[in-house]
Amino acid sequence: MALSDAEKAALEPLFGKIKADAEKIGCEAMESLFQHHPDTKSHFTHMDVTPGSQDLKTHGGKIIHAINDALSHYGNLQENLAKLRELHTNKLKLSVDTIKLLCGCLLEVIVKHFPDVDKSACDKFLNEVAVALISS
Ligand code: HEM
Numbered sequence: 001m002a003l004s005d006a007e008k009a010a011l012e013p014l015f016g017k018i019k020a021d022a023e024k025i026g027c028e029a030m031e032s033l034f035q036h037h038p039d040t041k042s043h044f045t046h047m048d049v050t051p052g053s054q055d056l057k058t059h060g061g062k063i064i065h066a067i068n069d070a071l072s073h074y075g076n077l078q079e080n081l082a083k084l085r086e087l088h089t090n091k092l093k094l095s096v097d098t099i100k101l102l103c104g105c106l107l108e109v110i111v112k113h114f115p116d117v118d119k120s121a122c123d124k125f126l127n128e129v130a131v132a133l134i135s136s
Contacts, residue, residue: 007121019068026060032105070129081132088133099130
């Protein structure tokens, strides 16, 4: 289900703060993904997946910026994520369930840093991003 205007308005300042610390928060989400779901490391054999590595910071930053961009262009979510959908669906052959694993880890990290977050709106939005990243 789509975000209401109020939910979107609540998430925008939050993602402004997350974006300001994109590499740190993105890196923590990747670390949590690998800790809770070690199998997912198999997609990142070309990267240094040691906690806190520059690779994880750089990649984590890219993830946060993509999600923030998706919120900024929320009305055009599908179009905005078209290139990443092509990558994650056709090249990486990921499932929506795998994408959702990272969304769950990211939510956990966001709540840790920003306890006042509207958790259900954030969860809803991240789920929408996950669905838009994979074509059925
Ligand atoms: C909300 C979920 C996710 C978002 C927003 C996201 C976003 C991105 C972005 C922005 C890139 C960089 C694309 C580029 O450099 O052009 C990327 C690459 C990639 N993603 Fe995701 N991703 C997500 C989930 C996942 C998950 C769960 C996995 C695997 C378990 C994954 C595996 C990869 C891989 C292997 C690459 C290529 C990395 C490289 O070689 O640079 N992604 N993703």
